[in-house]
Amino acid sequence: MTSAAVGGKPSGRYHHGDLRHALVDAGLDMARTGGPEAVVLREATRRAGVTANAAYRHFADREALLHEVCTRAQSAVARSIEAELAQVREQAPADRARARFRAVGVGYIRFARAEPGLFRTAFFFPVDLRRSQSEEGAGESGRNPFQLLSDALDDMRAAGLLDETARRGAEFVAWSAVHGLAILAISGPLRAMPAARLDDLTTKLVAMVDKGLTSSG
Amino acid sequence: MTSAAVGGKPSGRYHHGDLRHALVDAGLDMARTGGPEAVVLREATRRAGVTANAAYRHFADREALLHEVCTRAQSAVARSIEAELAQVREQAPADRARARFRAVGVGYIRFARAEPGLFRTAFFFPVDLRRSQSEEGAGESGRNPFQLLSDALDDMRAAGLLDETARRGAEFVAWSAVHGLAILAISGPLRAMPAARLDDLTTKLVAMVDKGLTSSG
DNA sequence: TGTACATCAGTGAACGCGCGTTCACTGATGTAC
DNA sequence: TGTACATCAGTGAACGCGCGTTCACTGATGTAC
Numbered sequence: 203m204t205s206a207a208v209g210g211k212p213s214g215r216y217h218h219g220d221l222r223h224a225l226v227d228a229g230l231d232m233a234r235t236g237g238p239e240a241v242v243l244r245e246a247t248r249r250a251g252v253t254a255n256a257a258y259r260h261f262a263d264r265e266a267l268l269h270e271v272c273t274r275a276q277s278a279v280a281r282s283i284e285a286e287l288a289q290v291r292e293q294a295p296a297d298r299a300r301a302r303f304r305a306v307g308v309g310y311i312r313f314a315r316a317e318p319g320l321f322r323t324a325f326f327f328p329v330d331l332r333r334s335q336s337e338e339g340a341g342e343s344g345r346n347p348f349q350l351l352s353d354a355l356d357d358m359r360a361a362g363l364l365d366e367t368a369r370r371g372a373e374f375v376a377w378s379a380v381h382g383l384a385i386l387a388i389s390g391p392l393r394a395m396p397a398a399r400l401d402d403l404t405t406k407l408v409a410m411v412d413k414g415l416t417s418s419g
Numbered sequence: 420m421t422s423a424a425v426g427g428k429p430s431g432r433y434h435h436g437d438l439r440h441a442l443v444d445a446g447l448d449m450a451r452t453g454g455p456e457a458v459v460l461r462e463a464t465r466r467a468g469v470t471a472n473a474a475y476r477h478f479a480d481r482e483a484l485l486h487e488v489c490t491r492a493q494s495a496v497a498r499s500i501e502a503e504l505a506q507v508r509e510q511a512p513a514d515r516a517r518a519r520f521r522a523v524g525v526g527y528i529r530f531a532r533a534e535p536g537l538f539r540t541a542f543f544f545p546v547d548l549r550r551s552q553s554e555e556g557a558g559e560s561g562r563n564p565f566q567l568l569s570d571a572l573d574d575m576r577a578a579g580l581l582d583e584t585a586r587r588g589a590e591f592v593a594w595s596a597v598h599g600l601a602i603l604a605i606s607g608p609l610r611a612m613p614a615a616r617l618d619d620l621t622t623k624l625v626a627m628v629d630k631g632l633t634s635s636g
Numbered sequence: 637t638g639t640a641c642a643t644c645a646g647t648g649a650a651c652g653c654g655c656g657t658t659c660a661c662t663g664a665t666g667t668a669c
Numbered sequence: 670t671g672t673a674c675a676t677c678a679g680t681g682a683a684c685g686c687g688c689g690t691t692c693a694c695t696g697a698t699g700t701a702c
Contacts, residue, residue: 217664348608381607383592386591417630438646469647480690
């Protein structure tokens with residue numbers, strides 16, 4: 203994942219070996235620190251130990267590199283959510299559906315707080331709502347955060363927690379709530395809030411969404 | 420409000436007359452078009468018809484200008500909310516409190532959609548939670564969006580719609596939900612959604628928040 | 637009312653910076669025969 | 670197995686750009702007497 207893991211340019215070699223990956227990894231490191239604006243093509247080549255324009259053998263321009271970095275960041279969000287989902291224990295279907303739904307929100311916010319730069323990067327370009335972004339293959343999650351949320355809501359519907367009208371548009375409403383807290387926790391006034399209080403807020407928000415969507419009225 | 424309203428530099432005059440305001444207005448115009456990153460000091464002076472470094476008679480640096488632009492953008496959000504609040508009709512206190520609460524959310528999202536650049540600018544610097552930002556005096560709203568939301572929640576509490584525990588942290592939870600939809604509607608995947616559908620979503624979201632906070636459980 | 641002078645609010649030119657990108661080039665690699 | 674050659678993936682130098690900021694300066698304004 204880190205630039206070091208793939209290695210800088212093996213010293214003395216004229217051909218890098220895997221410059222494309224090295225550039226993307228460098229881009230991810232920059233994004234981690236400073237968000238999408240911090241992804242600078244020249245700096246990426248510097249970190250890879252290579253001349254500035256070598257990047258153009260692998261990317262059409264800076265935006266193409268950034269795009270790939272963003273896609274990778276999105277996968278990282280998805281992995282955080284999946285990690286949270288994996289912890290939901292077996293239980294009655296309806297309870298389980300509900301628990302999984304909450305886990306999606308918690309995983310999302312957890313990631314935003316742990317990796318604010320990557321989080322902002324993940325949503326720098328509008329997320330593709332339907333198709334998964336893995337052409338990358340091995341190691342990458344096949345699902346994006348939005349799909350994980352949609353699936354969770356489908357399960358709630360299947361479990362009878364949501365009727366047809368409540369289900370309609372629910373992903374957008376739920377996503378909004380969770381995304382908003384994530385953003386405010388990163389760059390808004392909640393930035394300075396102690397972690398424990400933010401945990402409470404996360405729980406409270408996710409519970410509110412659950413209740414607001416679920417209770418008929 | 421617009422640069423034209425204050426006027427460019429009165430031609431031929433050595434002293435501008437009100438350069439500070441002209442620069443802020445120019446900054447607001449840039450922010451309106453391209454968000455906070457688009458607020459460029461040199462361009463502001465160009466628009467005011469003045470040499471680049473004349474700005475330094477009025478602002479310490481670019482950030483100082485941007486800061487003032489952001490404050491003004493925040494006031495604009497507050498005004499949008501107040502416009503929405505003004506339309507809430509007289510009715511039983513509890514109903515009215517609820518209607519006013521919803522109006523805050525609707526006004527917030529309405530502004531974000533109408534002026535995405537200014538909206539992003541308004542929250543570029545973390546909003547000051549407690550104090551109102553009007554040193555500006557005349558014409559500026561004395562309240563910021565967060566205060567308007569807090570007041571609405573206080574009214575709901577007074578009307579008996581919220582108990583003590585539900586009230587605690589409610590502004591953050593409510594704000595998150597509304598802010599999230601605003602952001603997704605501007606720069607996220609909801610960007611391309613037809614206006615009517617976004618209106619529905621806004622209603623649905625605000626109703627969800629109301630219900631989620633309000634119903635005891 | 638008139639003048640001297642301090643202060644204020646501009647000018648004009650220049651600085652260094654780091655960026656993305658393009659050019660003509662060359663060393664390394666791998667494939668056909 | 671050995672060699673010729675096309676292709677690939679780098680080099681090194683340079684470009685123009687627009688930015689924020691600083692310098693020494695001057696024209697305009699307003700106040701004290």
